[in-house]
Structures are given as structure tokens and as C-alpha cells.
Amino acid sequence: MKKILNYIVPMLCICLASCNDKWEEHFGKDDANTQKNLFEVVSSTTEYSAFAELLEKSGYAESLKASKNYTVLIPTNEAINAAKNQYNFNDTSVVRSFVGYHLINSIYSVNDNTDTVKALNFRNKYVEFTRGTFDGIQPTAKNLTASNGLYHVIGQPLKPLSNIFTLVKTEFENTKQVEAISSFDTAYVENGETFYKSSPVWMSEVRRNMTTENRKYTYFVIDDANFEAELNKLTPFFKTNYVEGNTHRPDSTTTFFTKKFLLRDFIVEGDLLENQLNSELTSISGTKFTIPSGSLISRHKASNGVVYRVHSIDFQLQNQIKEKIVLGVNPIGYKQTDKRGNTYFRDKRDTLGNLYQDIQIHGHNVTAFYAKYRVTGMNVIRYKVYGRAIMGLPGDPQTATFTQYVHFLDPNLIAPNEVDLYKRPVVNHLGVNDTRFTFGVQPLNHGEVYLGEVSQNQYGNLPLLVMSNGTGPIILEYLRFVPIIQ
Structure with a gap:
């Protein structure tokens, strides 16, 4: 037994020493600061006195005592002394922003071999820990322990970055593009108090x-002349009957829809590098475009991506005015509700093994x-319409050729019966x-059927009916509306 203990005890000591070495390697050496909280570490170290002063002024000191x-x-x-030329540390809001950028919720160590980790700081911005750096800044000391977390020492401060929205409005406020952005944020005064209001659609789709x-994200700002040229090009496709400047529906005017549509196409998902601008890009709305050679003016880093100032963007109209699809499984109503x-809403496979729903x-x-449907966001243009309806597969109750019809709402008609409102002229x-499309459905025809052309006279929704022939069936996978670009 004694021999066994003589063997085990030294080995246990070696293991404990090894574990301690690994801990120190990962989280810094054990010293007096491990017994102090982070506030005490900052405030008691001479080398950090300038940051300690700002910490007290920022109001965040109590958090680091917790x-x-x-x-x-x-x-x-x-x-800190070098940063005084860039920041007004007499302004409490500036101090709070600066200090909060260096305080991070939870514990994050750094490792030279670790890929990017995004850490949320007190300003609700993300600091990127990438291969031993913080937003590209190398620490002079790292992974040091306190009683309530870790601290890293840096020889230059992090630069608080604005998000894309704030950066663009600050750096390019005098451009036509930013004027258009600002027009979506309206202010009114009531009982001496100013209230700010933004359209929910603008907020969700763009801002x-x-x-x-x-x-x-990557955002592009273009020259005034090119911005206005794009706006003028798109305006005819977003015509509405609402008068510009009306207070009843300011979010339904031609200008509103045109600006919103165009501004959305300056946003691309991802933080693009300059060499990636040579490829075809796709905006968050699905519009494909290119940046002409020699168009790049400047690059600006934002907290949530990058902003490029360019002379122009090459938008093709056929990429901007897009086709629309209505799915058969998404009706909004029926002739009567007791059927x-x-x-039946079906998940099926065609004869080629492709899954579809109808x-x-x-x-x-x-x-x-x-069954009633609604196509949303229809531009002022003529559309070719195609439909797909598959029947005759194993288990289908319908195996013989049949006809169904597609009718479109005519807003100019007045009639007591709903169905009589759906007689918009078509080709x-x-x-x-004609006043309807005839949709013939053939057994095992998996191809689209061309139905005809319909025109949209103002931007917005296009209500339609898919109607049975007599008491016959209705089958629909989708209707596809393809704009005719002249």
C-alpha cells in the first residue's frame, strides 16, 4: 500500500501542476488581482488611471463591482491620452459611449487560433474577437483574471462605430439619397412636445x-444625379391615386413607394470586401446589379457592416421590376365558407419526383x-400570366381534362354581386x-400553361378569383406574373 501511495501522490501533484499551467495559459497568471473585482483592478492600477477616471464619469463603475x-x-x-484629440471627454454622452464600447457582457478569452467570435458590449454593439485581436487591435496583455471576469489590456482604444443608418446620415447628409432616407422619418408637434413617426413598412423593409x-450588411451611396435618374426611371411603375403630401395616407403615394423600393436596393447582405465589388451583387430585395469599374470613391466601416461611396450602380430595369407568384395553397377566401x-391542401410529387404543393x-x-387570391406589390405594367396545375397522378380523384377560369377585380365596376366585380379587361x-382567362388542365401536364396578359394601372394589390367551370373542380399550384419590359 505504501508503495502505491508513493507512486500516486507524486503523479497527482504533477497533474495538478499541469492543470494549473493550462489555466494560467488560458486565463492569465494567478496574482493579487484575482481577488479583486474588475472595478478594483481598474481603479487600483496606475497604468489604468485615465480609463478609471472615465469609468467613474460614465456611470458604469457600479456594474463592474457586481x-x-x-x-x-x-x-x-x-x-487614452492619444484618444483625447478624437473625443470630447468633457461630454458625458461621449464618455459613456467610449467606455461602454470597452465593457462586454460575459467572459471572453482570446486565442490566436480562434476564429471570429462576436461579443456584445454595453453599447449593444459587437466587438469581434478574431485570432487574438479585438476589432483588429492586438492586446499588450490578455486573459487576466479578476474575481468577476476577465480583462485584457490594449495599447490603443477601440473606436466606437456607428451603425450604417447613423453613419450614412452623418457622413453623407447632404446627398439626395440621404435626403430620401430622412423623408421617411417625420416629426410633428402636439401640445408643445415633438413626436417622431416612421412608417412600419419602411422600418421593417429598409431601416x-x-x-x-x-x-x-454592405450599403452603397451614389451620386445625386444618378440617384435622381434611378428614381425617375422607377416612378412610372409605382403610380398610385394618392395625392403627394396628403396626411391621410402619406405611406401610399407614388413617391413613398418609389423611394422605399429604390433605397432597399442599396443594401446587400454581408460585409463585402473591395475585391468582391467586381462581381454581380444581389440586394436584400433580390435585385441583381453591378458596380461599374472606377466607380468606387471611399470605404467606411460601420458597427454592422460597411458603407461604400460610389459614383453609380448599374441597375437593369428587368432586374428591378420582378415577376410575382401566387401560390394555390394561400387563398384569402372563397365564394362560400361551408366547403x-x-x-384539400396537398403535398405531392410529380412524375419526375419533384415535391410540390397545391x-x-x-x-x-x-x-x-x-377561391380568392391577392397578388401584392404589383407594378404599373402589363404582365404575361402563366399557371401550373397538375392532375392525374396516382390517387387523384380528377383524371379527365377540365377547364377553370381566372378573373381579376376591376376597381371601376360597381355591382351587387361580388363575382360581377371581377371582370377586368384582359387579353x-x-x-x-376578354374578361377572364381560360385555364385548361390536362392530365399529367407538368408544364406551365400560358393564360394571357393583364395590366395593372396603379401600384398595389391585384385581387383575383380562380373559378370552377360549372360545378367542376379547381386545382392550382401557382399563377406566375411576368412583367413585359419594353
Whole structure:
């Protein structure tokens, strides 16, 4: 037994020493500061006195005294002194922003071999820990321990970055493009108090992508003449009947829709490098475009991506005015509501093994039964319309050729019966003027069927019906609307 103990005890000591070495390698050496909280570390170290002063002024000092774990990136006195030329540390808001950028929730160590980790700081911005650096800044000391977290020492401070939205409005406020951005944020005074209001559609489709911090985007700002040329090119496709400047529906005017549409196409997902600008790019709305050679003027880093100032962007109209698709499985209503038992939403495979979804309505015994649909965001243009409906597969109750019809709402009509409102003039598949499309469905035809042309006279929704022939069935996978670009 004694021999065994003589063997085990030395080995245990070696293991404990080895573990301690690994801990020190990962989190810094054990010293007196491990017993201090992060505030005490900062305030008691002469080399950090300048940051300690700013910490007290920022209002964040109490947070670092708490038991919750944090990571602090501590600029040295020399780093703070050098930063005084860039920041007004007499302004409390500036101090709070500066200090908060160096305080991070939770514990983050650094490792030269670790890929990028995004750490959220007190200013709700992300600091990137990449292969031993913080936003590209090498620490002079790292992975040092305190009782409530870790701290790293840096020889230059992190630069608080603005998000894309703030950067663009600050750096390029006198451009036509930023004027258009600012026009979506309106202010009004009531009882001496100023209220700010933004359109929910503008916020969700455009601005949110410029302000979100948990994803990276690339934004482009172009010359005034080119911005206005693009705006003028698109305006005819977004015509509405709402008068410009009206206070009842300011978010429904031609100008509103045109600006919103164009501004969305300056945003690309991802933090693009300069050499990536030579490729075809795709905006968050799916518009493909290119940056002409020699167009780049400057690059500006933002907290959530990058902004490029360029002379122009090459947008092709056929990429901007896009096709629309209505899925059969997304009806918004029916002729009557008591035929749910005759309505089937199907997941099927065609003869090629491709999965698709459709709607089938049969056995309803209602003459001219119909399902209602709505195409959204239709531009002022003429569309070619195609449809796909597959039947005759194993298990289908319908195996014989049948006809169904597609009708479109005519807003100029007034009638007591709903169905009589859906008689918009169209050109059918034979090239003849009509008030409906005839949609013939053939067994096992997996190809699209050309139905005809329909015109949209103002930007917005296009309501339509898919109607049975007599008491016959309705089957629809989709209708596809392809704009005719002259």
C-alpha cells in the first residue's frame, strides 16, 4: 500500500501542476488581482488611471463591482491620452459611449487560433474577437483574471462605430439619397412636445437592415444625379391615386413607394470586401446589379457592416421590376365558407419526383365556385400570366381534362354581386380581348400553361378569383406574373 501511495501522490501533484499551467495559459497568471473585482483592478492600477477616471464619469463603475461576470478591454493611459484629440471627454454622452464600447457582457478569452467570435458590449454593439485581436487591435496583455471576469489590456482604444443608418446620415447628409432616407422619418408637434413617426413598412423593409447589430450588411451611396435618374426611371411603375403630401395616407403615394423600393436596393447582405465589388451583387430585395469599374470613391466601416461611396450602380430595369407568384395553397377566401370538407391542401410529387404543393377543390356542387387570391406589390405594367396545375397522378380523384377560369377585380365596376366585380379587361391566350382567362388542365401536364396578359394601372394589390367551370373542380399550384419590359 505504501508503495502505491508513493507512486500516486507524486503523479497527482504533477497533474495538478499541469492543470494549473493550462489555466494560467488560458486565463492569465494567478496574482493579487484575482481577488479583486474588475472595478478594483481598474481603479487600483496606475497604468489604468485615465480609463478609471472615465469609468467613474460614465456611470458604469457600479456594474463592474457586481458579481455578474464581464470582460473589460482596458486602454492604457497612453492610449487614452492619444484618444483625447478624437473625443470630447468633457461630454458625458461621449464618455459613456467610449467606455461602454470597452465593457462586454460575459467572459471572453482570446486565442490566436480562434476564429471570429462576436461579443456584445454595453453599447449593444459587437466587438469581434478574431485570432487574438479585438476589432483588429492586438492586446499588450490578455486573459487576466479578476474575481468577476476577465480583462485584457490594449495599447490603443477601440473606436466606437456607428451603425450604417447613423453613419450614412452623418457622413453623407447632404446627398439626395440621404435626403430620401430622412423623408421617411417625420416629426410633428402636439401640445408643445415633438413626436417622431416612421412608417412600419419602411422600418421593417429598409431601416431595420441598416440598424440591426446582429448581422452584417454592405450599403452603397451614389451620386445625386444618378440617384435622381434611378428614381425617375422607377416612378412610372409605382403610380398610385394618392395625392403627394396628403396626411391621410402619406405611406401610399407614388413617391413613398418609389423611394422605399429604390433605397432597399442599396443594401446587400454581408460585409463585402473591395475585391468582391467586381462581381454581380444581389440586394436584400433580390435585385441583381453591378458596380461599374472606377466607380468606387471611399470605404467606411460601420458597427454592422460597411458603407461604400460610389459614383453609380448599374441597375437593369428587368432586374428591378420582378415577376410575382401566387401560390394555390394561400387563398384569402372563397365564394362560400361551408366547403372546407371539399378543399384539400396537398403535398405531392410529380412524375419526375419533384415535391410540390397545391390546392384541390372538388365535389362542392356549387356552380361557379371560386377561391380568392391577392397578388401584392404589383407594378404599373402589363404582365404575361402563366399557371401550373397538375392532375392525374396516382390517387387523384380528377383524371379527365377540365377547364377553370381566372378573373381579376376591376376597381371601376360597381355591382351587387361580388363575382360581377371581377371582370377586368384582359387579353386571353389566343390574343383576344376578354374578361377572364381560360385555364385548361390536362392530365399529367407538368408544364406551365400560358393564360394571357393583364395590366395593372396603379401600384398595389391585384385581387383575383380562380373559378370552377360549372360545378367542376379547381386545382392550382401557382399563377406566375411576368412583367413585359419594353
